[in-house]
Structure formats: structure tokens, C-alpha cells
Amino acid sequence: MTQLTTALTIDFAGCLADRVGDAGLDLATLDDAAPRLRTLTEELEATCDTGLERWRSLPHDPVRAEHLSAVDALVTKLAPGTDDLIVLGIGGSALGNSALQAALNPPTWNLLPREKRGGPRLFVLDNVDPVLVGRTLACVRETDPRFERTVLNVVSKSGETAETAAQFLVARSMLVEALGDAHAERVVAITDTERGTMRSICDAEGYATLPVPGGVGGRFSVLSPVGLFSSAMCGIDVAALLDGAAEMDERCRRPEVRENPAALLAWLLIEHARHGRSQHVLMPYANALDGLADWYRQLWAESLGKRQARDGREIFAGPTPIKALGATDQHSQIQLYREGPADKVIGFVEVERFAEDVAIPGDLDVEPLRYLHGKSLGALLAAEKRATEYALVESRRPHYTIRMPEITAHTIGQFIWLWQMTTAYAGLLLDVNAYDQPAVETGKQATFGLMGREGYEEWAGRVEGALRGG
């Protein structure tokens, strides 16, 4: 019965006409949509674990057991001798890693003395900004000049993503300079099991590898070794992440939409979008969940932002995901959400119990602050959320709340799975392929051209011509 107390729930009363008037949905239309949603659940059941929906196999055996044992073997070998872990990746190969760390380890992790941390400092290099990369590597070298207690974790299915490849060439070269051939002991690559540039490099250099499983796209890969390895190195209970995901997967197979949180959430958001409310804010009231809001931005934008429907019709679909943080962004974005155009749906995430709470002392006794005495920061944060929800009702702006009993690996696994499944449903509701990203190719090829890669010569001229206005 642990599910009863640890399960995420969705409160969507704020999305309905009863509460927000014309900007809300009629509950009867959910009943009308129920048969169609049941059909989509069957459709997802039929394609589950095939093609680009192989991500659905991640929390279930045998895939789960294979991944956990491969990750565990490497972590057991490396963690005790590692003080710094550097993840090299971008997009789906980095967002999940940062998000899991932020959610499940303290915000001060990298500042703690080694003995107070359950693992190495974690640096996720998700860009080729020279100051970011240069300063981070210098910082690691400051305490570990020969990189003997550093692990380089490069995440790239092909090895040809320009940003990751460039980072890797830079960081690897430093390790080689310090350690020679022995540097190979300090590299873990997460890559394709069979082919590609990174695979060849790993085979030639003898690097340890973990799989980017086939049929699992970047933005659906956080619960594969892509996200699990760095998390496990930092002491996160990765089995519990998968348990939470598996439990949510079970709920997302239910035929009744009101019992199926992903079908419900997808319907709410896409139905609002059809009525012109296509800016979808995710606003957790917990700093630890800020990284997961970034992860959601990628999932929602890249999966649903599509020019063509599945049959090729031009539709230019795609709600805009927006990240906010409560209570902080009450002092930044709520003015717009309440008084600006009625084109938004605000999704709150509420944490019912924090890992620790902080009492507000009463030793400074001034009348206007007396109401805070003896309360806690957690209680204040909860009140702020409820007050904001009320303010949105008053302004007739639709909103919903994902309620998370506490932040644990188990609830975070549920949260991730909820959004991955919601995205799958939303793709079907919008009639788009949620698993490709055709528009990203142009930029990649143009970059190759501008950087002088063989075979892309014509791109440089094309870019310069267009940007000269010619």
C-alpha cells in the first residue's frame, strides 16, 4: 500500500469552467473525450517497446536489470576513488543528469567536504562556452592536478554531436597529458552499443562503456544509463527511480482517463491549447525541482513543436513550455500570468513534506512580522502557493497542481514517467510524431559547414549568403 502515500496526484479543478469560467474546460467534454483517450491508451499499448517507444521498456525487466547491474558494476569500481565527476553532453544527454542531481542531492553538494558527500562533486558541461569549460576544468585541476580522482563521463550516442565532441577532445587531452595510457581508466562513455564514432573511439582506447539503448531518443533517455550512471555515482537510489517509473507506467495503462494521470494531463493541456491557451507553464514550489522544469521544457518543445502532422499536412503545432519557480517567480511572472493575455495554463508542483523544514524564530519582536513567529519556511511556501492559486482563480486563469508527497527517488521517477507518457499522449492528440526533431538538422549541418568539415562545403556559402541578405 506504499503507493497510497507516495503516489503523485493531479488536482485539475483549476482547469475547469466551474472554477475559472470561460477560460476553463467543461467537465462533460472530458467524458466525451474518454472513448478517444481509451483508444489512444490501446494504441500506445500496441506500439509500446517498439520503434521509438522502446523507452517504455526502461523500468521493466529484463532491460531494467541489465542497466542496473551494468551501472552498479562501474559505480562500485569507480566511486570510492572518485572526487570529481564531469559529464560531457548537451540537450537530452545533460538535462536529465543535472535535473536528477538538483532534485535528489542538496543544493550545496559541490561545496561540501568530501566526507559529508555520498559521492563526487558533479559538473555537467552542457555547452561549449569557453569560460564555462575552461574554468570548470581548471577548478577540477586545482584539487586533482593529475586527474587521478576524476572521472570523465561522455554521453553521446553517435559521438558526432559537435558540442560534445569538442568538449571531449579538450577534456580527454588534459587527461592524456596527465596520465598517458592510464587515462582510459578515468573515462566512461555512454554511447551506442554497436556503431558510431564514439563506439570506435571506445573500442580503440579501451574505455568503459554503458549503452544508450536503441530506440530511446535523447529526451526520453534520463532513466537509461544516460541519467542513471552520474546519479548512482552521486549516491542516488537509481533502483527507486525505476520503481517509481514502473509504478507510474502501470497507472498510465489504465483505460479510464480519470485513473490515468498521463491521459488526463495530456487532454487538459492539449484541449486548453486548442482554445488558444498554448503557453504551458510548469512552476514547481521547490528549488530542487527547477532542473526538472528545464528537462520538461525540452520534452514538451522538441516533441510537440512540429510543422507536419503524421500524414504530412502542414500544421505548425506546438505549445510553448515555460519554466517558472515558486515562490520566487511570483515576484517576476505572476503579474503577467494574471493580467496579460489569457493564453496560459499554469502547472504547479507542490511538495507536501520537505526533507527538512526551518522554523522561523520569534526573537526579533516587531509587530508587522509577529505573524511569522513559530511558523516554518515550509508552511510559508505552502501558503504562497495556495495564495497564488487563489489569485489565478480570481483572475480566471486555468491552472492545475501536481501534488508530490515528498521528494524522493521514487516520486521523481514517477514525475519523469508521468511527463514522458503525457508527451506520448499529447503527440497522438496533436497527431504529430513526438520522437523526431527534423528542424535541428539544418543547424547541425550549417555548423559543420562553418567549421570546415569535409562534405559540408556548400553550407558555409549558403549561410553567409543568407545572412548578408543576398
Next chain:
Amino acid sequence: MTQLTTALTIDFAGCLADRVGDAGLDLATLDDAAPRLRTLTEELEATCDTGLERWRSLPHDPVRAEHLSAVDALVTKLAPGTDDLIVLGIGGSALGNSALQAALNPPTWNLLPREKRGGPRLFVLDNVDPVLVGRTLACVRETDPRFERTVLNVVSKSGETAETAAQFLVARSMLVEALGDAHAERVVAITDTERGTMRSICDAEGYATLPVPGGVGGRFSVLSPVGLFSSAMCGIDVAALLDGAAEMDERCRRPEVRENPAALLAWLLIEHARHGRSQHVLMPYANALDGLADWYRQLWAESLGKRQARDGREIFAGPTPIKALGATDQHSQIQLYREGPADKVIGFVEVERFAEDVAIPGDLDVEPLRYLHGKSLGALLAAEKRATEYALVESRRPHYTIRMPEITAHTIGQFIWLWQMTTAYAGLLLDVNAYDQPAVETGKQATFGLMGREGYEEWAGRVEGALRGG
């Protein structure tokens, strides 16, 4: 002639019909708008330094000199004996502080050994999340158990903002416990010079104070002591910030729109918004500028998101500011920006010379990566930006580039001023009051009610009633 090489420029060819077709503006309409924009420049000149436009006096003497000397006196006294600086604030009392630190100090600042830093570690507590606050204070106490080398910098005009007040009661109490009356030496409050709860506390306790100048709202206060004190403590050249702002202020007084970057940028964005392109992305290609994109989000959202025009008509105005980071978000948001609805304008920020660059070595010689050898990360980042710009042209999506020669206090001062002035123009173009935030009040009062503050009793029942669906 330093202006010639350090001045920010705006390239707006990507906003025009010549480059992006129907989604672009006709250059002739800018000429049509020129007389109106000239009138707005005169209007701003007339209201400058009055009412809520007193922020315009910040970079000019005598205000500038007063602030710099007050900040300098405190920094001179406190900096040598300070290892940790904790800023307590939220919204406009925190966003600018974080943004300046991220822009002008290395990303590894808090991890560096004290002797390699030009100032204390900086912690900006911009929320009442109990884990954030609890862990941060514990982390500081770890190295400074009696808070003898810690400064608490509380930023609140009134002292009654619930979040800041709660943080302050918590942190102050820890200092009092450790230091007794001597704790007063470790507190710097930035607050109203004459009235308010924080003013009374400071007078009673003998805290050092710096002014939140009258007529300077939170989101326009970063270049007042609000943002200057923590920056100066961390070694940032705050006089150069103001120099940059003053220089930009001069440019923003020019009657000709093409020579006035704020008038131009405001016209571009508001004109696009009138044509349905009201999602305004700011996407710097530099991790250091990520915090300034957060700062921009507040400025644009809270200033322009207004239900009423200045004459009281209901208009529900307000473009949506969106933050992105290049190249990272090419792997997250660009798919949507290119193929989703044509409702966005993408603003790039391009840095021409980074403080350091990182060469990409050629010691791992595999053919598909050979094109990177001998290049630099800075060159790759520049190519990524140009490639993305090209991809937007191909998709006919409007965009512009703010070109920043390098990231220095001087250029950051310009950047901040550019956006503050652009916001002033945009408020006039939309015919809204850019300086109030009426919709934030409801949430504040409802929070007081839920927290049991005297005088707000009826709010608790009102909130519970509305959220019960009653």
C-alpha cells in the same frame, strides 16, 4: 573613442520582411513610426528623474557619486574580513545580484580557494524553500561556525515582504545566537532611507544601511545599491557598470530611432507583438549571461503584463518573455522555434571576444572529428549561433542580435540600461504603466491571511472557499 569598440549594437535585419518574408516587418514602417518614436523620446525626457522614472538618475551625478561612495565605504570596511556574503531578497531584490555575479565572475567562484577569489563566496537566497535556506546556512556555518566572517545583506524596501522577512528572521537569529550584540556588525540592510519596518529594525539594532532610492522600483533597481553592494563586495567594478549605463543612456536620448537602440528595440518587439508574434525569446550565447536573461524575464513580464491601459481601458497586454541559452537550447527549444506556431521573436546575444578561449586539440585523430582540430570552443560557439540564425531565416522566423564586444562591467551596464530603457519605450507603445504591479497584491494579502497575520483574517476564508470550489 572607446565607445566605438565597446558599444553594444543591434542587428535587426532578421526582423525584416527582406529576410524572413511575411513574418518580417517592412522597413518603411519604421520610417513611418519615426515621428511617433521621437515624440516618445521627448516624453521620456520630460518625465526623466521624476515619479517612478527616478531610476534614470542612477548613473548620473549626484546620485551616482553618493551611491558609489556609500557602497565603497562599506565594502572597504567589510570586504577584507568577509569570506561569505549571503543576500536575502526576492524578485527585484535578488535577480540582479545573481545576474551581475554570473556575468562578471567565473562560474566556479564559490568553489575557488579564498586567495584565488577577489571577494567572499556569494549566496543569493531568493526563495523560502526550506532545503535551500537550511542547507545554505549550514554550508556557511560549516566553515564559519560563529559567522564572524559572514555578512548578511538583507534587501527589502519595506521589510514586510514575507519571504525576505522570514529569511531574515531565520538568518539573523543564527547570528545573534553566535555573536550576541556584535552580530550587528555583520548585517547590511538595503532599505528605505526614512520609513518602514526594516528601517525601524535597522535604527533599533544599529545595522549599517544603504538606500533603496525613492522612486526606483525593484525591477529597475539593479544599478542602485541593491545590486551594487554585493557586486562590489565580490570585486566587480561597479563604477564601470554605471559608466556603461550612462553611455547607453546618452544613446537612448537620441531623437533618430535608428541611432537610439532602446527606441528601435522596443518598436521591433512591440510591432511584432501587434502582428501576433508576442513570445519574446532572449537567447544569449554565453553561460555568463544566463542570469541576465532571468532578470530580463522579470523586467519584461512585470512591466508590460497589464490588464488596463493608462486610461483604464481593459486591454490585457503583455508579451511573454522567454529565456533560452545558446548553444544548449538548440538541443531543446529550436525545434519548436522553427517548426511551431509563428508567434515568436528570437533575440540572440552574441559575445565577440570571450575572456578566455579554449583550443580544441588534435591528439585524437579520428576522421569525423578532424574538422574541429586547431579550432576553439569560442569559434564553435560563434558558428553555432550563426548556423541557428541561418536556420531561422530558412524557416522565416524573425530574430535579432544584440552584439556585445566582450563581457565587462561596462558592457553589462550598457545591456542593463538598454533593456530598462526599452521597457520604458515599450510601456508607452503599449500604453500601459510600466512601473506598477497591481496583480501581485492579491497573492501577498492572501499569504498574510493564510499565515494568520492580524488584519487579514477574512482572506483565509476567502481562499479556502474559492479553492474548495465553493
